[in-house]
Amino acid sequence: MEEETYLELYLDQRAAQDDLIRPRSPLPSSIVPFDVFMPNSSTPETAFSSLLEEVEEASGDFSSVDLSFLSDELTQENKDPAVARSKREIEESCKTPRQPLPSEQDAGPDLNSRLSNSHSHLHPGDADSVQPSLEKSTFLPLASITPMTPMTSVSECSGTVPQLQNVVSTANLACKLDLKKIALQARNAEYNPKRFAAVIMRIREPRTTALIFSSGKIVCTGARSEEQSRLAARKFARVIQKLGFPARFLDFKIQNLVGSCDVRFPIRLEGLVLTHQQFCSYEPELFPGLIYRMVNPRVVLLIFVSGKVVLTGM
Amino acid sequence: MPGGGRCPDCGSTELVEDSHYAQSQLVCSDCGCVVTEGVLTTTYSDEGNLREVTYSRSTGENEQVSRSQQRGLRRVRDLCRVLKLPPTFEDTAVAYYQQAYRHSGIRAARLQKKEVLVGCCVLITCRQHNWPVTMGTLCTLLYADLDAFSGTYMQIVKLLGLDVPSLCLADLVKTYCSSFKLFQPSPSVPAKYVEDKEKMLSRTQQLVELADETWLVTGRHPLPVITAATFLAWQSLRPSDRLTCSLARFCKLANVDLPYPASSRLQELLAVLLRMAEQLAWLQVLKLNKRSVVKHIGDLLQHRRTLVRKAFRDGTAETEPQEKELQEQGQGQGQGKEEVGGSSLDLPEGKRPASPALLLPPCMLKPPKRTCPMPPVPMVTGDENISDSEIEQYLRTPQEVRDFQKAQAASRAAMSIPHPP
Numbered sequence: 001m002e003e004e005t006y007l008e009l010y011l012d013q014r015a016a017q018d019d020l021i022r023p024r025s026p027l028p029s030s031i032v033p034f035d036v037f038m039p040n041s042s043t044p045e046t047a048f049s050s051l052l053e054e055v056e057e058a059s060g061d062f063s064s065v066d067l068s069f070l071s072d073e074l075t076q077e078n079k080d081p082a083v084a085r086s087k088r089e090i091e092e093s094c095k096t097p098r099q100p101l102p103s104e105q106d107a108g109p110d111l112n113s114r115l116s117n118s119h120s121h122l123h124p125g126d127a128d129s130v131q132p133s134l135e136k137s138t139f140l141p142l143a144s145i146t147p148m149t150p151m152t153s154v155s156e157c158s159g160t161v162p163q164l165q166n167v168v169s170t171a172n173l174a175c176k177l178d179l180k181k182i183a184l185q186a187r188n189a190e191y192n193p194k195r196f197a198a199v200i201m202r203i204r205e206p207r208t209t210a211l212i213f214s215s216g217k218i219v220c221t222g223a224r225s226e227e228q229s230r231l232a233a234r235k236f237a238r239v240i241q242k243l244g245f246p247a248r249f250l251d252f253k254i255q256n257l258v259g260s261c262d263v264r265f266p267i268r269l270e271g272l273v274l275t276h277q278q279f280c281s282y283e284p285e286l287f288p289g290l291i292y293r294m295v296n297p298r299v300v301l302l303i304f305v306s307g308k309v310v311l312t313g314m
Numbered sequence: 315m316p317g318g319g320r321c322p323d324c325g326s327t328e329l330v331e332d333s334h335y336a337q338s339q340l341v342c343s344d345c346g347c348v349v350t351e352g353v354l355t356t357t358y359s360d361e362g363n364l365r366e367v368t369y370s371r372s373t374g375e376n377e378q379v380s381r382s383q384q385r386g387l388r389r390v391r392d393l394c395r396v397l398k399l400p401p402t403f404e405d406t407a408v409a410y411y412q413q414a415y416r417h418s419g420i421r422a423a424r425l426q427k428k429e430v431l432v433g434c435c436v437l438i439t440c441r442q443h444n445w446p447v448t449m450g451t452l453c454t455l456l457y458a459d460l461d462a463f464s465g466t467y468m469q470i471v472k473l474l475g476l477d478v479p480s481l482c483l484a485d486l487v488k489t490y491c492s493s494f495k496l497f498q499p500s501p502s503v504p505a506k507y508v509e510d511k512e513k514m515l516s517r518t519q520q521l522v523e524l525a526d527e528t529w530l531v532t533g534r535h536p537l538p539v540i541t542a543a544t545f546l547a548w549q550s551l552r553p554s555d556r557l558t559c560s561l562a563r564f565c566k567l568a569n570v571d572l573p574y575p576a577s578s579r580l581q582e583l584l585a586v587l588l589r590m591a592e593q594l595a596w597l598q599v600l601k602l603n604k605r606s607v608v609k610h611i612g613d614l615l616q617h618r619r620t621l622v623r624k625a626f627r628d629g630t631a632e633t634e635p636q637e638k639e640l641q642e643q644g645q646g647q648g649q650g651k652e653e654v655g656g657s658s659l660d661l662p663e664g665k666r667p668a669s670p671a672l673l674l675p676p677c678m679l680k681p682p683k684r685t686c687p688m689p690p691v692p693m694v695t696g697d698e699n700i701s702d703s704e705i706e707q708y709l710r711t712p713q714e715v716r717d718f719q720k721a722q723a724a725s726r727a728a729m730s731i732p733h734p735p
């Protein structure tokens with residue numbers, strides 16, 4: 001069928017470009033332990049092992065297994081911009097933010113608890129320590145679990161770090177609120193009970209919006225970091241306090257983080273959906289981007305042909 | 315009356331089904347004789363008066379199925395017949411609908427959503443068998459809008475955990491092109507516009523493959539690209555007569571709707587062809603523009619693999635060390651990763667071919683938007699002190715509250731005036 005020959009041609013082209021690198025990959029004796037998140041859940045392992053098998057079966061495909069067994073000096077070769085490797089590079093560039101975490105603490109249990117605190121994994125500030133993390137991760141005690149797709153820092157070459165764009169959090173003020181009174185006495189509030197059963201309040205610093213419900217729960221959106229979101233939620237609680245309600249500040253929780261980044265090379269979305277079919281959803285008739293639901297970590301990525309990637313989810 | 319029974323008394327065929335309390339009876343409307351009582355018969359002649367019962371009513375399979383589900387299943391079968399799908403597709407689509415119906419969220423959904431669900435099941439079946447049906451077609455047939463369709467489609471794929479392959483571009487080209495009414499002369503289609511189907515199909519396929527290779531298809535709706543490719547293929551097969559015909563007129567002639575993005579896809583495709591033409595020696599001297607390049611599409615398509623490789627370079631090739639080496643070796647003729655030897659091109663001395671353009675999707679070729687520089691995110695701990703004055707700026711003074719209340723009352727009074735007391 002024409003479609004199959006076209007696919008073969010496309011993969012052959014990529015094969016021709018990558019043949020330079022293939023012969024040099026050493027055998028997987030120096031296994032770089034991959035995922036220190038593993039102890040928390042067993043299902044991601046199986047998901048990744050199935051992914052690994054599926055990726056290896058695809059003929060001519062450059063599974064992340066091949067290139068990730070390269071030793072560090074050979075990672076320079078990875079600057080070769082084979083577009084087919086974009087799939088793997090995206091996965092690894094998205095794993096970049098997680099690398100700094102192992103570098104900060106070597107102690108096993110500490111690492112575990114920090115890693116299970118899932119909302120910190122997209123912090124952009126730590127990305128500078130990417131270089132030493134690779135070496136350090138080999139010595140982590142937790143890392144002796146079956147290595148799946150080993151994590152090389154190909155991201156060092158791409159250097160792309162997702163920037164946080166939005167943080168959504170919730171808090172409980174633990175008192176019943178009179179929304180009409182709040183809408184009357186606060187300058188920055190809007191309340192339209194026929195449309196929505198909550199007051200929409202905005203503050204300038206940090207520039208955020210909150211939905212305040214009569215049960216005393218609030219949803220705070222628009223902050224660009226977790227700390228800013230917490231500060232903003234506290235400010236909203238303080239406004240409610242000043243309006244005469246016995247508001248407290250309980251159960252603050254980050255619900256969602258949204259980040260974006262640019263890998264700076266075009267991405268063949270139809271190729272990506274062929275190799276990662278169980279994770280991808282690509283409907284060009286509906287939406288120009290590809291929706292990649294990554295299993296470990298549980299993140300949803302919107303991948304566009306221009307190389308821009310939006311990451312979201314907890 | 316159907317059933318062909320005769321009253322044993324008067325011989326009339328006017329038998330009516332009536333019921334006497336709970337028992338259904340067949341009664342002659344002329345003489346009033348009761349022909350059959352209930353279902354059990356007593357004599358052989360009675361048996362001749364029994365009515366046929368459809369299979370679905372006799373097996374009771376529909377008694378467990380709710381009416382709305384039955385309606386939905388009927389709609390699925392009807393839709394499959396309208397689209398003239400093979401009979402096996404009908405069963406698969408019906409199975410998907412039944413599977414979806416087992417979920418409470420679907421059972422409780424509005425009728426509009428159930429209607430759209432019919433289309434989704436048919437679409438999934440077609441995609442899995444590589445039968446090219448676009449969502450637009452289904453939406454037109456169901457009188458639904460694409461938003462409702464897309465929401466239900468994404469939901470049902472996730473709910474049923476299905477693996478739906480992508481739309482097959484080659485098959486879509488075949489079916490879509492075949493729907494163009496240009497293969498037979500007719501009162502609206504003059505003879506010079508009539509084209510051979512096979513030639514047009516093969517050229518369109520090549521143009522669509524070219525578009526796919528040069529990033530014009532990824533991320534975009536496939537249909538406008540195919541429309542543009544069909545138009546170019548048709549024009550290039552007889553350019554002298556057809557260059558004067560515009561894309562809109564072409565679609566009207568062919569009795570096909572013109573999708574809005576098709577004209578911009580056409581421009582993009584022509585730009586790609588122009589770049590390729592710059593690499594062919596005998597075309598360089600002609601100084602082609604977007605109209606004249608159409609005459610040479612045949613040549614360009616014949617050598618398209620080589621020409622694309624030479625005319626474009628990978629967008630990220632700048633950082634490649636190999637390219638620098640080549641340039642140092644003096645091979646730099648502005649073509650970085652040249653695989654075909656330059657000997658095939660007899661370039662006159664001192665004339666450089668145009669430096670290869672970047673092979674990138676059009677969205678990356680546009681000048682980047684000037685994003686206003688984000689103010690640096692201040693390092694905040696989240697536990698800072700919040701000053702009273704800062705909070706007070708968000709509260710209304712008592713005077714403001716009174717003014718606001720007065721204004722609200724006034725506006726409410728103004729609203730209520732039109733109503734008679």
